Amino acid sequence: MRSIDLHWLSKRDKWLILPELRIEHAGDVHRNYCYYYPPGVWTMPSGLEFDTQNGLIFINADYPAKIESTMAHEWRHHYQHHSGMKSIHTYNPELLDWSYENYKDSAKKYFSMLHERDALLFQCKMVEDEGYSTVLDMVLN
Numbered sequence: 444m445r446s447i448d449l450h451w452l453s454k455r456d457k458w459l460i461l462p463e464l465r466i467e468h469a470g471d472v473h474r475n476y477c478y479y480y481p482p483g484v485w486t487m488p489s490g491l492e493f494d495t496q497n498g499l500i501f502i503n504a505d506y507p508a509k510i511e512s513t514m515a516h517e518w519r520h521h522y523q524h525h526s527g528m529k530s531i532h533t534y535n536p537e538l539l540d541w542s543y544e545n546y547k548d549s550a551k552k553y554f555s556m557l558h559e560r561d562a563l564l565f566q567c568k569m570v571e572d573e574g575y576s577t578v579l580d581m582v583l584n
């Protein structure tokens with residue numbers, strides 16, 4: 444059995460309401476992440492439904508090496524939502540298309556959304572993850 448290291452979380456953001464946290468096997472349908480936008484109901488890959496009133500962090504267990512860094516990334520979105528940082532949400536569906544042939548361009552576009560850039564910076568600061576550090580380098584250079 445694998446344990447996950449969330450030491451960075453133990454001393455942070457204790458005022459935040461706890462979100463639902465789900466770590467489930469989801470294949471490649473949902474990739475490795477999700478953060479909700481309340482209010483609403485989120486249907487899990489397993490078919491279970493959750494009220495997302497307090498937030499919901501979903502992590503795909505099929506990417507076990509990414510659980511900690513994904514947790515940090517999605518936690519940051521939770522923090523953004525509840526801390527008054529909503530104004531940095533610059534969601535733009537045109538920036539969501541990710542081309543693996545133009546990975547660097549895609550990463551630069553995606554992380555030009557301020558809430559995504561903030562979450563990427565946070566996750567790279569809190570959790571060592573070579574893959575996301577590479578993405579951060581691409582985004583900043």
Ligand SMILES: [Zn+2]
Pocket residue numbers: 516520558559562
């Ligand atoms: Zn994100």
